[in-house]
Amino acid sequence: xxxxxxxxxxxxxxxxxxxxxxxxxxxxxxxxxxxxxxxxxxxxxxxxxxxxxxxxxxxxxxxxxxxxxxxxxxxxxxxxxxxxxxxxxxxxxxxxxxxxxxxxxxxxxxxxxxxxxxxxxxxxxxxxxxxxxxxxxxxxxxxxxxxxxxxxxxxxxxxxxxxxxxxxxxxxxxxxxxxxxxxxxxxxxxxxxxxxxxxxxxxxxxxxxxxxxxxxxxxxxxxxxxxxxxxxxxxxxxxxxxxxxxxxxxxxxxxxxxxxxxxxxxxxxxxxxxxxxxxxxxxxxxxxxxxxxxxxxxxxxxxxxxxxxxxxxxxxxxxxx
Numbered sequence: 001x002x003x004x005x006x007x008x009x010x011x012x013x014x015x016x017x018x019x020x021x022x023x024x025x026x027x028x029x030x031x032x033x034x035x036x037x038x039x040x041x042x043x044x045x046x047x048x049x050x051x052x053x054x055x056x057x058x059x060x061x062x063x064x065x066x067x068x069x070x071x072x073x074x075x076x077x078x079x080x081x082x083x084x085x086x087x088x089x090x091x092x093x094x095x096x097x098x099x100x101x102x103x104x105x106x107x108x109x110x111x112x113x114x115x116x117x118x119x120x121x122x123x124x125x126x127x128x129x130x131x132x133x134x135x136x137x138x139x140x141x142x143x144x145x146x147x148x149x150x151x152x153x154x155x156x157x158x159x160x161x162x163x164x165x166x167x168x169x170x171x172x173x174x175x176x177x178x179x180x181x182x183x184x185x186x187x188x189x190x191x192x193x194x195x196x197x198x199x200x201x202x203x204x205x206x207x208x209x210x211x212x213x214x215x216x217x218x219x220x221x222x223x224x225x226x227x228x229x230x231x232x233x234x235x236x237x238x239x240x241x242x243x244x245x246x247x248x249x250x251x252x253x254x255x256x257x258x259x260x261x262x263x264x265x266x267x268x269x270x271x272x273x274x275x276x277x278x279x280x281x282x283x284x285x286x287x288x289x290x291x292x293x294x295x296x297x298x299x300x301x302x303x304x305x306x307x308x309x310x311x312x313x314x315x316x317x318x319x320x321x
Contacts, residue, residue, distance in 0.1 A: 028221065028242050028267035035223075035244045035265040036232065036257040039065055044074065044235075044252045050089035050138075053078060054155075057235060057254045060288040063159075065256040066233055067281040068209055070097060070159040070293055072254070074237070077105065077152035080144045087151065088139035091315035094130035095303045096165045096293040098158040098206075101126040102192060102213070104237075106151035107141035111320075113313025116171045119143070123176040125192050125203065131160070133303060133312035134169035137319055154275070156211075161282050162295045164206055178202045186220035189213065194279075196224070209279030216241075216268035224264040224276060232257045232264060232278035239272030 042062070044055035057072040066072075080087065086109070101108065103122050110126065111117040113135040119142055120126055128136055140151050160167075180191035180199035191201045194210025208230065216222065216239075226232050234241065234255045241249045244265055249255045257264060257278075264276065287294050292303040306312055 028219075028269055034261050035263050036226070036259075036261045037244055038247050039256045039258045041247070041249060042254045042256070044072075044254070049073065049075075050087070051085075052076075052087045052089060055252055057252075060286070060293070062256060063286050064281070065231055065258075066278075067231055067283075067286075068159050068161075068207055068279045069156060069231075069233075069277060070286070070288070071099075071155075071157035072235070073155045074235075074252070075151070075153055075155060077150050080106065080140055080148055080151050082146065082148035084145070084148070086139040086145060089137065091135050091137040091318035092291060093133055093135045093303075093307045093312045093315075094128065094291045095133035095306075095312070096160055096299070097130055097291075098160060099128045099130070099136075099155055100158060100211075101128075101138075101153060101155050102211075103153040105153070106149055107143045108151075108153075109139050109141045110136060110171075111318055112136035112171055113318055114169055114171055118173065120173060123190075125174045125179065127172050127174075127203075129160075129167070129170045129172075131164070131167040131169045133306050135313040135315055135318050136171075156277070157293070158205070158209065159282060159286065159293055161207055162284050165294060165299065174203050185217075187214060187216045187222060189215070207280060207282075210277065212276040214274050214276060216266070216272045216274070218268065218270050220266075220268045220272075222266045224266065226262055226264060226278065227280070228260055228262045229280070230278050231259065231281050232276065234264070234266070235275045235277075237273040237275065239268060239270055241272055241274060242267040242269070 044057040055074040059071050102125050108120045179201045182189040182199050190213040191199050192211040236251050285295050287300050289300045294300050
């Protein structure tokens with residue numbers, strides 16, 4: 001893929017606003033009146049990234065409620081046949097953000113302009129700190145090519161604060177043992193980032209942020225503590241979740257919570273699986289152009305110039321098929 005081709009096709013799209021169902025039957029929650037209010041519910045939209053089908057929940061919008069996150073894709077679940085042509089996103093640049101990748105099923109292959117080339121497995125978490133700019137390629141992994149199976153996970157971008165926008169790029173992969181895990185009677189949780197109920201992830205970040213993967217059993221009720229000045233949002237992977245105001249959040253929907261209160265109340269009448277994410281908002285201007293997220297238009301223009309001049313690496317070398 002030529003640099004000019006990427007720049008021409010760099011637009012991103014977001015999701016659509018949804019109106020949550022208000023439960024008419026008896027509620028599963030008993031609110032103490034101090035839970036976070038739902039600001040808005042949005043439904044993820046289907047799109048394609050390269051040859052990979054994704055559900056996009058947001059992309060550069062709703063920053064007042066999702067910062068320090070700035071982009072959210074669920075890839076798959078999609079069945080991959082043995083020896084099938086890999087699902088692939090060709091070499092492309094990033095700057096000013098940290099694309100994170102978390103695998104629920106299957107495995108992936110990552111190669112970048114920082115000379116990293118590796119396979120990522122189920123349960124792994126990758127942080128591609130792009131800083132002043134780097135290029136990577138992503139595709140389904142060798143194990144899926146050999147054996148086939150389900151490919152499913154998330155690529156979610158963290159926006160970098162202004163003071164770190166131009167740091168040197170870096171790539172890190174964290175195995176499940178670096179994360180914290182909870183297994184209780186009514187639920188289980190993987191604490192990918194941050195801390196939940198005293199269980200703290202060992203994955204360090206440049207700013208306060210949390211990323212929880214929760215599986216709730218039928219009848220489970222959870223009261224999740226958060227910093228009232230931090231943002232928080234929930235994405236339903238499977239099932240349905242009741243949250244404040246007797247609002248029902250369905251599969252592939254996001255509930256954006258208001259700040260001001262400390263707890264998030266959740267109830268699952270049936271089995272459900274969710275991501276709960278958030279952190280300290282940057283409260284900085286956001287200028288985005290495709291994979292570049294900066295604070296000013298001038299910085300975006302610098303990113304484009306650096307990419308086109310080869311300072312971020314050579315996409316043909318990263319793509320080497």
